[in-house]
Amino acid sequence: MSTPGTDTTPQRKPTATPRTSLRLRDHLKKIAPFITLLFLIVFFSVASPASFLTWNNLTNILTQISVTGIIATGLTFVILCAEIDLSVGSVANAVGIVLAFFTAQDASVNIANVPLPGWVAIVLALTSAVIFGLVTAFGVTRIGIPSFIMTLAMLQIGAGVCAMLVRGQIAYNVPDVIKVLGTKALGPIPWIVIVAALVLAAGHFVLTYTRFGRYVYMVGGNREAAEYSGVNVRAVVASVMIIGAVCSGFAGMLGVAHLGSAQQDEFVDYLLDSIAAVVVGGTSLFGGQGGIPNTIIGLFVLGVLNNGLDHVKIDSFLKVLIRGLILLTALIINIYAQRIRSRSLEE
Amino acid sequence: MQARAKGMSATGPVLELSGISKHFGGVNALADVDFVLDGGQVHGLVGENGAGKSTLMKIIAGVHTDFEGTMRLDGVEVRFRSAHDARAAGIGMVYQELSVVRDLSVAENVFLGRQPTGTLGLIAWRHMMREAGDHLRGLGIDVDPQARMGALPVGLQQLVELSRVLFSGARVIILDEPTSALSPPEIDRLFGLLRKLRDDGRTIVFISHFLDDVLRVSDTVTIFRNGRKVATGAAANIEKRWIIERMIGAGNDALEAGYTQDIRLEGRDDTQIVLEVDQLSFGRAYRGVSLNVRAGEVLGLYGFMGCGQLELVRTLFGGLKPDHGTIRLEGNPVRMSNTAAARRAGIAFVPESRRSMLFLLEPMYKNVSISILERLSRFLLKPSREREIAAEQGRRLRIVPASVERRVGTFSGGNQQKIALAKWLNFLPKVLILSEPTRGMDVGAKADVVRIVQGLRDEGVAILVASTEPETVLAMADRVLVMKKGEIVHEFADEVISKDRLLAAA
Ligand SMILES: Nc1ncnc2c1ncn2[C@@H]1O[C@H](COP(=O)(O)OP(=O)(O)OP(=O)(O)O)[C@@H](O)[C@H]1O
Ligand SMILES: [Mg+2]
Numbered sequence: 001m002s003t004p005g006t007d008t009t010p011q012r013k014p015t016a017t018p019r020t021s022l023r024l025r026d027h028l029k030k031i032a033p034f035i036t037l038l039f040l041i042v043f044f045s046v047a048s049p050a051s052f053l054t055w056n057n058l059t060n061i062l063t064q065i066s067v068t069g070i071i072a073t074g075l076t077f078v079i080l081c082a083e084i085d086l087s088v089g090s091v092a093n094a095v096g097i098v099l100a101f102f103t104a105q106d107a108s109v110n111i112a113n114v115p116l117p118g119w120v121a122i123v124l125a126l127t128s129a130v131i132f133g134l135v136t137a138f139g140v141t142r143i144g145i146p147s148f149i150m151t152l153a154m155l156q157i158g159a160g161v162c163a164m165l166v167r168g169q170i171a172y173n174v175p176d177v178i179k180v181l182g183t184k185a186l187g188p189i190p191w192i193v194i195v196a197a198l199v200l201a202a203g204h205f206v207l208t209y210t211r212f213g214r215y216v217y218m219v220g221g222n223r224e225a226a227e228y229s230g231v232n233v234r235a236v237v238a239s240v241m242i243i244g245a246v247c248s249g250f251a252g253m254l255g256v257a258h259l260g261s262a263q264q265d266e267f268v269d270y271l272l273d274s275i276a277a278v279v280v281g282g283t284s285l286f287g288g289q290g291g292i293p294n295t296i297i298g299l300f301v302l303g304v305l306n307n308g309l310d311h312v313k314i315d316s317f318l319k320v321l322i323r324g325l326i327l328l329t330a331l332i333i334n335i336y337a338q339r340i341r342s343r344s345l346e347e
Numbered sequence: 348m349q350a351r352a353k354g355m356s357a358t359g360p361v362l363e364l365s366g367i368s369k370h371f372g373g374v375n376a377l378a379d380v381d382f383v384l385d386g387g388q389v390h391g392l393v394g395e396n397g398a399g400k401s402t403l404m405k406i407i408a409g410v411h412t413d414f415e416g417t418m419r420l421d422g423v424e425v426r427f428r429s430a431h432d433a434r435a436a437g438i439g440m441v442y443q444e445l446s447v448v449r450d451l452s453v454a455e456n457v458f459l460g461r462q463p464t465g466t467l468g469l470i471a472w473r474h475m476m477r478e479a480g481d482h483l484r485g486l487g488i489d490v491d492p493q494a495r496m497g498a499l500p501v502g503l504q505q506l507v508e509l510s511r512v513l514f515s516g517a518r519v520i521i522l523d524e525p526t527s528a529l530s531p532p533e534i535d536r537l538f539g540l541l542r543k544l545r546d547d548g549r550t551i552v553f554i555s556h557f558l559d560d561v562l563r564v565s566d567t568v569t570i571f572r573n574g575r576k577v578a579t580g581a582a583a584n585i586e587k588r589w590i591i592e593r594m595i596g597a598g599n600d601a602l603e604a605g606y607t608q609d610i611r612l613e614g615r616d617d618t619q620i621v622l623e624v625d626q627l628s629f630g631r632a633y634r635g636v637s638l639n640v641r642a643g644e645v646l647g648l649y650g651f652m653g654c655g656q657l658e659l660v661r662t663l664f665g666g667l668k669p670d671h672g673t674i675r676l677e678g679n680p681v682r683m684s685n686t687a688a689a690r691r692a693g694i695a696f697v698p699e700s701r702r703s704m705l706f707l708l709e710p711m712y713k714n715v716s717i718s719i720l721e722r723l724s725r726f727l728l729k730p731s732r733e734r735e736i737a738a739e740q741g742r743r744l745r746i747v748p749a750s751v752e753r754r755v756g757t758f759s760g761g762n763q764q765k766i767a768l769a770k771w772l773n774f775l776p777k778v779l780i781l782s783e784p785t786r787g788m789d790v791g792a793k794a795d796v797v798r799i800v801q802g803l804r805d806e807g808v809a810i811l812v813a814s815t816e817p818e819t820v821l822a823m824a825d826r827v828l829v830m831k832k833g834e835i836v837h838e839f840a841d842e843v844i845s846k847d848r849l850l851a852a853a
Contacts, residue, residue, distance in 0.1 A: 209727055209728055210726055210727055210728060211720045211721070211724055211725075211726060211727070211728055213728075214713070214717075214720060214728055215720075217709070218706055218709070218713070218717055221706040221708060221709055222702075222703075222705070222706045222707070224702075224703040224704075225703055225704050225705055225706055226706075226717070227666065227686050228664070228666070228686060228696060228698050228703060228704050229686075229690075229704070229717045229718040229770065230686045230687050230689065230690025230691075230695075230696075230718050231686070231687060231717065231718075232685055232686075232687035232688075233685075234685065235687070288706070288708065288709075289708065
């Protein structure tokens with residue numbers, strides 16, 4: 001027998017409907033996020049053609065999803081490994097504040113900070129992100145705390161670091177490079193969009209073309225099998241937790257520049273948004289399935305939705321609820337898709 | 348033999364299938380199969396890996412609902428829409444892949460889906476625990492009904508799963524390779540029970556690659572090949588050779604060996620000792636185990652289920668940390684902090700459970716290449732190289748269908764087992780540890796594995812084969828250690844051995 005078992009193999013006999021519909025449904029689940037995106041674009045284009053469907057607004061959307069996109073890149077690694085990181089927003093906030101803390105501030109800012117040259121501040125901020133990641137990785141892989149709980153604790157610790165450093169104040173200055181990346185544009189395209197695109201591309205490259213990326217998928221797909229294939233599962237899990245923290249930290253640095261200030265509780269929304277982006281895109285919460293392309297679609301779905309709702313003059317309180325409902329829907333589809341996938345094997 | 352005569356009290360057809368065909372994508376798993384199950388019989392089902400046995404049984408059990416052909420139960424045409432429908436109609440199946448719920452207790456697994464309830468519809472826990480305990484003891488299984496299923500060794504899990512279907516009251520009981528993890532005494536007990544159920548008028552389908560077992564317990568035997576039924580006959584009139592001829596063709600007499608005759612073990616003491624284990628202990632699993640394996644030698648490790656060999660082989664691959672003792676590789680003590688370290692030191696390991704060694708949703712080539720990625724590339728993957736290697740291994744092990752892109756979950760059970768072995772054959776390890784290497788393989792595939800293991804041995808690999816199947820150990824080993832209750836109790840070296848002697852030592 002040399003028949004390849006791919007989906008495209010033509011079938012000689014037409015068969016009854018149940019299996020065909022199962023395959024169709026499997027397929028539908030895969031493109032569901034894409035259809036959602038198209039639907040949203042069409043909907044908002046029709047609802048407010050004058051303001052939604054403009055070049056300017058596209059740049060807006062891209063800019064709005066950039067910081068989330070950088071966080072979501074790291075989170076994609078984490079979720080592919082069947083772990084979770086709830087501390088992303090908090091770590092972003094803390095690292096952004098660390099950056100500001102080591103940058104000279106105006107006299108009006110009443111913080112006992114330590115001004116250092118820009119590149120030193122950047123290095124220190126990134127180091128703090130790595131330390132956050134290392135602590136999480138240690139808790140998860142060495143002590144064996146489930147990542148869900150461990151990162152919940154890190155969320156609080158991150159908030160604590162923020163509080164200690166700014167003490168209720170607001171800092172405004174960040175090193176010049178970061179300020180340029182966060183606020184300026186290269187021709188028509190904001191730098192922050194370019195950076196986010198590069199980070200996403202790098203994430204995709206690592207996941208698809210490197211050995212480490214393969215290990216991430218395999219550990220997420222079946223941890224026991226990875227272990228018995230001689231993969232250092234702990235090292236892989238530790239690495240994704242560190243990647244998650246570094247991406248968050250980097251996003252926090254740009255975010256602080258982009259938002260123009262560094263203060264407590266600035267990144268609260270980013271936790272939900274980045275998890276939603278990964279999950280809406282169709283990356284499996286059980287690990288092993290999905291990737292950066294999914295995350296990109298998820299980012300656009302959220303970006304278009306958040307942005308579009310602003311254009312159709314909807315009650316801003318209702319917006320909050322709608323976001324929650326979207327996330328719930330995505331979760332349901334995600335779990336359901338996973339079930340269909342494993343069913344198509346048992347069948 | 349006399350048991351068979353009793354089976355003649357068959358009560359006519361219970362289940363009749365005609366013109367059954369089933370495709371998976373482009374693969375024809377079954378082609379126009381007619382199959383009749385008589386009441387009060389044990390019906391043996393044999394055939395190569397991928398012949399379609401499991402597929403046909405899953406159709407009967409309502410798992411595959413999309414197929415061509417008709418099915419009659421007691422003369423009435425039926426079409427199950429789910430496994431639940433089939434269960435309601437009195438058809439129960441034990442799947443080839445364990446489908447126990449690891450996080451529930453043993454008792455809950457025995458009563459899965461039909462927990463006894465008391466007043467107010469609450470689950471009658473006491474009653475359930477007691478009943479489950481009784482059932483299991485009836486099968487000769489001594490296990491605490493409250494124990495968590497996942498904590499038991501695979502063999503015990505298999506027994507518990509068996510008991511669930513055996514005691515469910517089903518009239519048609521389908522057992523897909525139920526004995527793969529059982530020891531001879533357990534198999535005997537199971538067969539006794541099957542005969543009893545049959546004499547009560549139940550119908551039993553028994554799928555196995557152990558042809559002696561099939562002939563021993565069945566009244567009728569049906570042979571499948573390439574999705575077709577090629578022969579059916581009364582077991583009393585059939586010989587093993589006849590079956591093998593129909594399964595894989597004539598000229599395979601060598602596969603017939605039943606290992607009842609004496610075998611001379613040719614020990615070797617001229618090569619270097621590669622793996623040396625000294626006074627190794629791990630919890631309550633095993634104590635004071637010392638052994639060594641030389642280059643170019645196959646050491647067999649035989650013992651009944653639960654004798655500690657599963658834990659021992661895991662320790663040797665860095666999966667468990669021993670409490671005491673040392674492991675030396677080529678004379679140097681090694682401390683393996685994880686399995687990656689063991690792999691890098693040159694140790695390869697194939698565990699006994701398919702689920703714990705395969706990535707079912709990933710294509711075949713990624714499963715084969717996972718343990719050699721470090722050798723293929725420093726940083727970037729080389730997928731075309733991976734595919735090449737996988738295709739080569741596929742040919743070598745005769746994995747069908749020969750598609751490296753196919754998701755591993757869609758291969759038949761025996762072919763999945765071959766894929767798990769394939770991933771270690773890409774480069775030569777110093778030590779190859781195989782746990783139940785031929786579980787679930789058909790006779791031809793078993794012979795292939797024996798051939799491959801012998802080839803590796805001749806290339807100088809030190810090989811440790813741990814198994815609860817005497818045949819496997821006898822077919823491969825140059826020297827045999829017998830393990831019992833966590834200790835090594837006997838060594839067969841440089842002497843004549845037979846299945847009986849091996850069993851007597853265990
Ligand atoms: N879910 C599935 N998707 C695609 N192909 C499948 C699926 N299940 C089985 N097959 C294919 O159908 C054929 C028959 O498989 P089946 O599992 O019935 O074999 P089997 O006789 O039980 O073999 P074994 O002894 O190895 O268990 C094989 O070629 C297998 O690859
Ligand atoms: Mg099978």
